Amino acid sequence: MSLTFSDTDSETSFSDDEPSTMTTELDDxxxxxxxxxxxxxSMKRVFKEVGSFADDDCRLLTVAVHAVMLHYGxxxxxxxxxxxxxxxxxxxxxSIHITYTLPEVLELTKTETLTLSFQDSGNFVNVxxxxxxxxxxxxxxxxxxxRFAPPLDLTFVDSDMxxxxxxxxxxxxxxxxxxxxxxxxxxVNDALVYPLLIDIRQKVGLxxxxxxxxxxxxxxxKILELLDGVDVARAACVCTxxxxxxxxxxxxxxxxxxxxxxxxxxxxxxxxEE
Amino acid sequence: xxIMYALKSSDNEIFExxxxxxxxxxxxxxxxxxxxxxxxxxxxxxxxxxxxVLEWCKQRQHKTVENENDDNKGKRKKERDEDDDIKEWExxxxxxxxxxxxxxxxxxxxxxxxxxxxxxxxLCQLVADMVAGKMPEEIRxxxxxxxxxxPEEEKAITAxxxxxxxx
Numbered sequence: 001m002s003l004t005f006s007d008t009d010s011e012t013s014f015s016d017d018e019p020s021t022m023t024t025e026l027d028d029x030x031x032x033x034x035x036x037x038x039x040x041x042s043m044k045r046v047f048k049e050v051g052s053f054a055d056d057d058c059r060l061l062t063v064a065v066h067a068v069m070l071h072y073g074x075x076x077x078x079x080x081x082x083x084x085x086x087x088x089x090x091x092x093x094x095s096i097h098i099t100y101t102l103p104e105v106l107e108l109t110k111t112e113t114l115t116l117s118f119q120d121s122g123n124f125v126n127v128x129x130x131x132x133x134x135x136x137x138x139x140x141x142x143x144x145x146x147r148f149a150p151p152l153d154l155t156f157v158d159s160d161m162x163x164x165x166x167x168x169x170x171x172x173x174x175x176x177x178x179x180x181x182x183x184x185x186x187x188v189n190d191a192l193v194y195p196l197l198i199d200i201r202q203k204v205g206l207x208x209x210x211x212x213x214x215x216x217x218x219x220x221x222k223i224l225e226l227l228d229g230v231d232v233a234r235a236a237c238v239c240t241x242x243x244x245x246x247x248x249x250x251x252x253x254x255x256x257x258x259x260x261x262x263x264x265x266x267x268x269x270x271x272x273e274e
Numbered sequence: 275x276x277i278m279y280a281l282k283s284s285d286n287e288i289f290e291x292x293x294x295x296x297x298x299x300x301x302x303x304x305x306x307x308x309x310x311x312x313x314x315x316x317x318x319x320x321x322x323x324x325x326x327v328l329e330w331c332k333q334r335q336h337k338t339v340e341n342e343n344d345d346n347k348g349k350r351k352k353e354r355d356e357d358d359d360i361k362e363w364e365x366x367x368x369x370x371x372x373x374x375x376x377x378x379x380x381x382x383x384x385x386x387x388x389x390x391x392x393x394x395x396x397l398c399q400l401v402a403d404m405v406a407g408k409m410p411e412e413i414r415x416x417x418x419x420x421x422x423x424x425p426e427e428e429k430a431i432t433a434x435x436x437x438x439x440x441x
Contacts, residue, residue, distance in 0.1 A: 182369075182373065186372070189373060189374065190375075210380035212379060213419055219382060231407065233438035234409060234410055236431065237410040242419075
């Protein structure tokens with residue numbers, strides 16, 4: 001059986017879900033692109049095309065992760081034919097592999113790809129994401145089926161089916177499903193999308209996505225200045241640049257700690273006087 | 275009638291914004307004062323990030339206007355309610371950014387470039403709060419920072435800073 005996930009068509013059909021901050025477009029060439037659609041609406045679109053999976057939590061979660069990947073700009077890729085592909089074949093076995101790449105990687109005529117593998121293991125669906133190379137760094141995420149499947153199903157199911165689904169998942173399950181979907185998106189983004197985006201872009205020599213290390217030194221320092229002495233000392237152990245920043249600035253943590261000790265001594269002294 | 279300006283993002287999207295809203299950006303204010311802002315103002319900011327910048331500016335603008343229109347009667351209670359509203363709005367804004375770290379850091383870069391001190395401080399504090407209380411390995415994982423110390427360096431720095439790892 002083949003499931004088709006198209007990420008190129010019907011781009012305007014969810015325009016009612018656009019963020020309200022978008023204002024008038026004077027230029028009609030700049031039509032709504034996928035990136036600007038909110039995550040919810042692009043997930044909704046993927047689900048609509050695939051149908052829902054109330055009877056198969058593992059596939060439901062797989063499709064949801066896939067939808068988040070597409071939202072952040074990944075596209076499906078078949079290594080054998082080296083072409084972009086907007087669909088993947090759903091294997092009937094308990095593990096599913098999907099290969100992705102980025103449009104900007106293809107533009108460089110490079111063929112770096114990454115793989116997501118989904119493993120069904122009882123209460124959890126384990127997702128592993130890695131660049132397709134020897135000895136890759138593996139990013140992992142375990143998704144709790146009973147926690148995430150019902151809210152995802154309820155959020156993205158057709159509205160005429162919703163009553164039936166609430167019955168299926170129990171009456172308490174319809175409370176704030178959006179919050180759980182938001183948490184799902186956060187987990188997938190933190191554990192898979194963002195690290196994989198950094199990995200693949202670095203591998204082909206593209207700038208990584210905006211990240212902490214891309215901030216100019218003055219901003220990194222501004223952030224360090226806001227931390228307590230202990231936290232500065234810990235941050236200094238993260239990498240060379242942060243160590244240098246904290247040392248070059250008069251041993252920021254030492255200054256901070258001395259200040260904190262002085263203050264706590266002062267407080268103690270006043271307490272004693274009272 | 276409010277004066278409107280058209281801002282053009284790096285991916286060529288146009289945002290029409292009131293002058294009062296966008297003048298919070300010192301960079302743009304200067305461009306307007308220098309008369310350099312005729313027609314579209316091109317900015318090195320993506321449309322996704324610029325939408326967030328404007329969301330912030332509009333919220334701040336809204337707050338200032340309401341305060342100006344208030345008379346003293348009942349002001350204090352109203353202020354308290356408003357403060358709660360703003361807190362709630364800011365919490366939601368932060369949660370969204372924490373979930374989307376590339377947007378968070380892009381927004382940080384944009385607030386620096388556009389010279390929006392209030393937004394910049396807000397975001398720096400947000401990142402500092404994310405770092406606070408975490409161990410080096412957790413910070414690396416959170417921000418995908420590579421541990422580039424040699425084994426000797428790591429040993430030395432752990433020896434020097436080891437006290438900070440005590441619970």
